[in-house]
Amino acid sequence: MEKITKQIDELAKAMGKKAPSDDSKDKHALDYQSLRKLYDQQANQDVAKLQHDSKRERIKALHGSADLNPKWTFDSLIEDSEDVREAMSIAQSFIAAHSDPIWREQSAHMMIFYGDYGRGKSHMAGAIANKLIDDFEISVLYRQLSTLLEMRFFSYDYNAQDNIGEKFRETNKELLDVDLLILDEVCVNESTLKKNTQSWLGNLLRQRAAAHKNNILITNHSMAELESALGKYCFESMKEYETYMVRFFGPSRRNNITDPASHYEATPVSTSGYVPNQVK
Numbered sequence: 001m002e003k004i005t006k007q008i009d010e011l012a013k014a015m016g017k018k019a020p021s022d023d024s025k026d027k028h029a030l031d032y033q034s035l036r037k038l039y040d041q042q043a044n045q046d047v048a049k050l051q052h053d054s055k056r057e058r059i060k061a062l063h064g065s066a067d068l069n070p071k072w073t074f075d076s077l078i079e080d081s082e083d084v085r086e087a088m089s090i091a092q093s094f095i096a097a098h099s100d101p102i103w104r105e106q107s108a109h110m111m112i113f114y115g116d117y118g119r120g121k122s123h124m125a126g127a128i129a130n131k132l133i134d135d136f137e138i139s140v141l142y143r144q145l146s147t148l149l150e151m152r153f154f155s156y157d158y159n160a161q162d163n164i165g166e167k168f169r170e171t172n173k174e175l176l177d178v179d180l181l182i183l184d185e186v187c188v189n190e191s192t193l194k195k196n197t198q199s200w201l202g203n204l205l206r207q208r209a210a211a212h213k214n215n216i217l218i219t220n221h222s223m224a225e226l227e228s229a230l231g232k233y234c235f236e237s238m239k240e241y242e243t244y245m246v247r248f249f250g251p252s253r254r255n256n257i258t259d260p261a262s263h264y265e266a267t268p269v270s271t272s273g274y275v276p277n278q279v280k
Helices: 002-014 020-066 082-099 101-106 121-136 145-154 164-177 195-210 223-230 232-240
Strands: 109-115 140-144 180-184 214-219 242-248
Touching (some): 020 121, 020 140, 082 109, 082 121, 109 121, 121 180, 121 214, 121 242, 140 145, 145 164, 145 180, 145 195, 195 223, 195 232, 223 232
Parallel strands (some): 109 214, 140 180, 180 214
């Protein structure tokens, strides 16, 4: 059979025509190239899917360790007052800046959200954190300062059987390492922190500033009251950061607890804007 094919090819060439067997070779080469392209496309799709699944798992893990309320998003945030709209603008700028690696590696920023209860401070901070996790895989830790101080206090009980000392040391390491630390209810019901607490918190903030880690502090105090409550050393630690003070003046978003038999209605709180500023 091969002999006949060879003779046909030679006859075709003698007549100045293309050998029939060349078509089969071209077809085979074409089929190989087509298959190779198809396999490459499939391989790229598989790699992309693995990367997507891996990123989704990382983001899920970051949300799980952050201890954030999943309902704290920008979509669910009520923009019904000027202070919230201005805070939203600053928050969006803060988030967008994370796309710059130099900004992330060479600076430390702190946002201080202050105002009365129910004004949306925690919601705003949580929305920022959830967005940063989704878009940039930023590690976040949300904690109430009072809870940390209680853990720290009980960590000195050397007779405790619940490993509270070890747990606090692990938590303290998280506080130092996490990319964005959110401390809520800072100095709540406290006119002045104890001296050793001021030193601990001040050292924590200074170490985070040196490592270019960002923070959000949430408090019901005014800035003057906060300075007094934190103490000079701790408050001075905040000056290590590019610091923005965001005052929330809008109406409370929480439901009123009223006597069903009464017709009392809470008087709306007047709104006002704020001017972000550096801690002096």
